[in-house]
Structures are given as C-alpha cells and as structure tokens.
Amino acid sequence: MEKDMRESIIRSYSEIAVVQKQSCGCCETGGETPVAAGTAESSFEPDLGCGAPLEHAALAEGLTVLDLGSGSGREVFAAARAVGPSGRAIGLDMTPAMIDLAEKNAAILGVQNAEFRLGEIERMPLPDGSVDRVISNCVINLTRDKKKAFSEIFRVLTPGGRFAIADMTSTAGLPEEIRNDPSRWCECVGGALQTDEYLSAIRESGFRDVTVVSDQADHSCGREGLGLRSLTVTGRK
Numbered sequence: 001m002e003k004d005m006r007e008s009i010i011r012s013y014s015e016i017a018v019v020q021k022q023s024c025g026c027c028e029t030g031g032e033t034p035v036a037a038g039t040a041e042s043s044f045e046p047d048l049g050c051g052a053p054l055e056h057a058a059l060a061e062g063l064t065v066l067d068l069g070s071g072s073g074r075e076v077f078a079a080a081r082a083v084g085p086s087g088r089a090i091g092l093d094m095t096p097a098m099i100d101l102a103e104k105n106a107a108i109l110g111v112q113n114a115e116f117r118l119g120e121i122e123r124m125p126l127p128d129g130s131v132d133r134v135i136s137n138c139v140i141n142l143t144r145d146k147k148k149a150f151s152e153i154f155r156v157l158t159p160g161g162r163f164a165i166a167d168m169t170s171t172a173g174l175p176e177e178i179r180n181d182p183s184r185w186c187e188c189v190g191g192a193l194q195t196d197e198y199l200s201a202i203r204e205s206g207f208r209d210v211t212v213v214s215d216q217a218d219h220s221c222g223r224e225g226l227g228l229r230s231l232t233v234t235g236r237k
C-alpha cells in the first residue's frame with residue numbers, strides 16, 4: 001500500500017511535468033496544457049501550490065534555501081533571486097520528470113545559484129544543519145510520514161534556521177475512503193492531516209515560535225464539506 005501510494009504520486013506528477021492534467025496536482029490546473037518552455041518565468045507552469053510561503057520566509061542575501069517538492073522550480077528561481085549570487089537555492093523532488101523539467105527551466109533562465117536534487121522529504125539527501133531556510137508549497141500533505149518529514153526539516157536546518165510551509169490540512173477527520181484513495185492523495189486531499197495534529201507534529205519535532213500566518217478555507221473542485229484549509233505556517237529551530 002505504502003509503495004503503491006508513492007508510485008501513484010510519482011506517476012501523476014510525471015504526467016503533470018509533461019502535460020498539465022486536471023486529474024491531479026491540487027486542482028490548480030484546467031484541462032490539458034502543454035508545459036511551455038519560454039523566456040518569461042510565467043511560462044514555467046504548472047503552479048501546483050496552495051499558498052505563498054516565500055512571502056513569509058524572511059529571505060536575505062547569502063542564505064541557503066531549500067524548497068521541498070520543488071516541482072517545475074518556480075519558487076526555487078524566485079528564492080535564488082532573493083538570496084542573490086552569494087546565496088543558494090536547492091529544489092528537492094522525488095519525481096524524476098519534475099527534476100528534469102526544473103533543470104531545463106534553470107538552463108533557459110540562466111540561473112546560476114539554483115540546483116535540483118532527486119530525493120524524498122522523509123530521507124533528505126542533505127547533511128545536518130546545512131540550510132538556513134526551508135520552504136514548501138502544498139507538498140507535506142503528500143508525505144506518508146509527516147512526523148518524519150518535520151524531523152528531517154529540523155535536522156537539515158541550521159540552529160536558528162526558519163521554515164515557511166503552505167499546505168492542506170483539514171479541520172475534520174477525513175473519511176477513510178478518501179484517506180485510502182491514491183487519486184485523492186494526488187489532489188492534495190487524501191493526505192491532509194487534521195490541523196491540530198499537523199501543528200502538534202511540527203512542535204514535537206522541536207520547532208519554536210510555530211505560527212499560523214495564513215488560514216483559508218478551500219472549497220475548490222468539489223471539496224466542500226471536508227473542512228479543508230490552505231494553511232501557511234512558520235517556525236524556527
């Protein structure tokens with residue numbers, strides 16, 4: 001089951017990396033649109049996020065930023081610009097096709113201080129205390145073990161390092177048929193934890209100053225009645 005869910009997520013996001021499909025990706029896409037490669041950053045869809053974590057990430061020149069579940073690289077490129085040539089932005093994603101797409105986009109944009117790594121959030125291929133900021137947009141809900149994900153974020157951050165994460169949670173417990181449905185996971189619904197449980201998992205990982213900076217109801221795409229929230233949370237190691 002565990003392995004099937006992981007493969008289903010990778011399959012869905014591989015399809016999205018090539019052609020945007022409405023079947024998955026947090027319901028952000030409409031119909032099918034070829035993923036464009038152009039010179040304007042706005043061409044680098046798909047935008048599969050559910051918030052604006054960069055607005056709360058307190059980025060500054062020279063910092064190292066890690067984006068978890070970086071997709072096409074959109075937020076990595078924005079972070080790379082914010083930290084400047086003396087800083088670095090790293091995108092981590094477990095879908096090879098997304099890493100390929102992000103690397104192509106980096107080459108087209110000529111971004112020098114960004115890199116992309118294939119790997120899982122639950123087992124990050126990064127040393128302890130190696131990044132100053134962690135950002136993520138609508139991805140932690142897709143991890144099977146949220147506690148492990150947050151303890152990994154704690155591990156890779158420098159002391160005093162911060163995170164800003166946008167994600168889907170639910171105020172009510174989701175019905176079992178949704179929690180066990182791979183297609184609902186791919187829509188960033190099936191894996192959404194209850195909000196209290198989500199915030200407890202962050203605090204239990206050792207983070208301080210855990211703050212919900214944005215909390216909005218998500219009623220898109222027939223999601224009414226599930227108590228879904230689009231949450232942005234910040235915290236400090």
Ligand SMILES: C[S@@+](CC[C@H](N)C(=O)[O-])C[C@H]1O[C@@H](n2cnc3c(N)ncnc32)[C@H](O)[C@@H]1O
Binds near residue numbers: 010092121122144
């Ligand atoms: C909903 S998309 C969000 C993409 C991007 N953050 C954005 O806002 O456009 C989820 C991305 O996270 C990746 N992903 C899902 N689960 C992951 C995991 N456990 N470890 C690493 N990447 C993961 C998927 O491959 C996909 O690219």
